[in-house]
Amino acid sequence: MSRAVLALGANLGDREATLRAALRGLGDRLVAVSGGYQTPPWGDPDQPPYLNAVAVVADDAVDADGWLALAHELEAAGGRVRDPARRYGPRTLDVDVIAVWRDGPGGPEPVRQDDPVLTLPHPRAHLRAFVLVPWAEIEPTAELPGHGPITALLRTEPVAADVPGVTRIGPL
Numbered sequence: 051m052s053r054a055v056l057a058l059g060a061n062l063g064d065r066e067a068t069l070r071a072a073l074r075g076l077g078d079r080l081v082a083v084s085g086g087y088q089t090p091p092w093g094d095p096d097q098p099p100y101l102n103a104v105a106v107v108a109d110d111a112v113d114a115d116g117w118l119a120l121a122h123e124l125e126a127a128g129g130r131v132r133d134p135a136r137r138y139g140p141r142t143l144d145v146d147v148i149a150v151w152r153d154g155p156g157g158p159e160p161v162r163q164d165d166p167v168l169t170l171p172h173p174r175a176h177l178r179a180f181v182l183v184p185w186a187e188i189e190p191t192a193e194l195p196g197h198g199p200i201t202a203l204l205r206t207e208p209v210a211a212d213v214p215g216v217t218r219i220g221p222l
C-alpha cells in the first residue's frame with residue numbers, strides 16, 4: 051500500500067475549475083478530498099488569494115517518486131503558469147506532496163528523505179495553515195511525520211495565527 055497526502059493550490063485563472071480538473075486527474079486513486087478553502091497568500095503577500103484543498107490518495111503501484119511525477123503531470127495540465135523570479139509567487143496550479151506512507155512489517159510507515167528533488171515530509175507543511183486546515187477536515191487524527199498531530203500544529207504558532215484567515219468556501 052502506498053498512501054499520500056497532496057496539497058493543491060491555485061491563485062491565477064479559474065481556480066475552482068483548475069482544482070476540480072486536477073482532482074479528476076487523480077481518478078480512482080482519490081480516497082478523500084477536503085472542501086475548497088480561500089486562503090491569504092503565504093510567503094509573498096503581493097498576489098491574489100489562493101484556493102487550496104488537500105487530497106488523500108492511495109495506490110499500491112505508485113511509490114513516492116510516482117506521487118511527485120503525478121503532481122508534476124497535474125501541474126502541467128493546469129498550465130503551470132508562474133513567475134520564476136518569485137519563489138512563492140502566483141501560479142495557476144501547485145501540487146505538493148505533503149507526506150507518503152508505505153507498507154512496512156508493522157503497518158504503514160512514513161517515507162522520510164532529504165533529497166531536494168523530493169523532500170518528505172514536505173519541509174514547509176508544518177508551517178502552513180493552508181495545508182493543515184483542509185487536511186484536518188478529512189483526517190482530524192492525522193500526524194505529520196516528524197511533527198506530531200496536525201491538530202496540535204494548528205494550535206501552535208506560527209500556524210495558529212493564520213488559521214482564522216483560512217476560510218472554507220464549499221465542496222469542490
Ligand SMILES: Nc1ncnc2c1ncn2[C@@H]1O[C@H](COP(=O)(O)OP(=O)(O)OP(=O)(O)O)[C@@H](O)[C@H]1O
Nearest residue numbers: 137138144146147148166167168169170171172174
Ligand atoms: N514534497 C515535495 N513536493 C513537491 N515538490 C517537491 C517536494 N520536495 C521537493 N520538491 C521539489 O521542489 C521543486 C519546486 O517545487 P514547486 O515549484 O512546487 O515549489 P513551490 O511551490 O514554489 O514552493 P513550495 O515547495 O514551498 O510550495 C520541484 O521541482 C520538486 O522537485
Ligand SMILES: Nc1nc2c(c(=O)[nH]1)N=C(CO)CN2
Nearest residue numbers: 059089090091092100138180
Ligand atoms: N495561501 C497560499 N499561499 C501560498 C501557496 C498556497 O497554495 N496557498 N503556495 C505557494 C507556493 O509555494 C506560496 N504561497
